[in-house]
Amino acid sequence: MKPKTAFIILGIIILAALVLRIITKEDNWICQNGEWVKHGNPDTEKPSQVCSE
DSSP: OOHHHHHHHHHHHHHHHHHHHHHSOOOEEEEETTEEEEESOOSSOOOOSOOOO
16 A cells, blocks of 8 residues: 555544534433443533433
8 A cells, every 4th residue: 555545544433433423412311230421521401311321
């Protein structure tokens, strides 16, 4: 594999990782042990439905 091709592939992988990091929402509510737990700083209120794993 040529170095130029390797750098292009590496750049695509890094770009894809950055895009996924930006798109995925980190601030949300997680159900743990039957309780809603904050993860980060969610924009929404605590869910009203029952938390069951």
